[in-house]
Amino acid sequence: MITLVSVFTCEPGKQDEVIARLISGGETLMASHPGFISSTVHRVDETNKVINYAQFRAASDLEAFRARPKAQVFFQELFALARVESDVCSIEYVQLGVDSFSTLVHA
Numbered sequence: 512m513i514t515l516v517s518v519f520t521c522e523p524g525k526q527d528e529v530i531a532r533l534i535s536g537g538e539t540l541m542a543s544h545p546g547f548i549s550s551t552v553h554r555v556d557e558t559n560k561v562i563n564y565a566q567f568r569a570a571s572d573l574e575a576f577r578a579r580p581k582a583q584v585f586f587q588e589l590f591a592l593a594r595v596e597s598d599v600c601s602i603e604y605v606q607l608g609v610d611s612f613s614t615l616v617h618a
Contacts, residue, residue, distance in 0.1 A: 512548065512566055512567070512568060512569075512601075512602055513566070513567055513569065513570050513573060513599055513600065513601055513602075514564050514565070514566050514567075514599070514600045514601075514602060515563075515564065515565045515566075515567070515573060515597055515598075515599055515600075516562070516563075516564045516597065516598050516599075516600055517562070517563045517564070517565075517595050517596070517597040518560060518561075518562050518595065518596050518597075519560060519561040519562070519563070519589070519592075519593035519594070519595050520559060520560055520593055520594045520595075520596075521559045521560065521561060521592060521593040522559075522592055522593060523559060525559075525592045525593065526554065526559050526560075526561060528592055529561045529589065529592050529593050530552055530554060530561055532585075532588065532589055532592070533550070533552045533561065533563050533589075534552060536585050536589075537550040537552075537565075540576075540579075540581055540582055540585055541565065541576065544572070544575075544576050544579075545572060545575070546567050546568040546569060546571075546572025546573075546575070546576075547565070547566075547567055547568075547572065547576065548566040548567060548568060549565070549566045550563060550564070550565040550566075551563065551564050551565075561593070570599065573599065
């Protein structure tokens with residue numbers, strides 16, 4: 512499994528729009544893509560940043576997603592709203608708490 516960690520530094524007043532687009536893109540483009548596992552969107556309070564991490568079964572699944580024409584349009588729209596820095600990471604360790612599945616939320 513790989514994780515794409517992206518930090519979006521939003522144009523002033525665009526943080527909510529970036530969050531909405533990430534959620535919409537996750538629900539409409541990513542959810543049905545083969546190899547996609549999950550996407551989590553984080554608002555960095557009191558800043559203009561948003562952090563997203565998206566997990567895929569393999570790097571090839573992420574690359575296939577990125578190659579889709581609709582995904583390319585999606586990314587270009589995001590890049591108009593925010594500067595993005597991304598890294599592809601491998602997962603080395605996960606610690607789950609006793610409440611890990613009961614506390615998942617969709618704001």
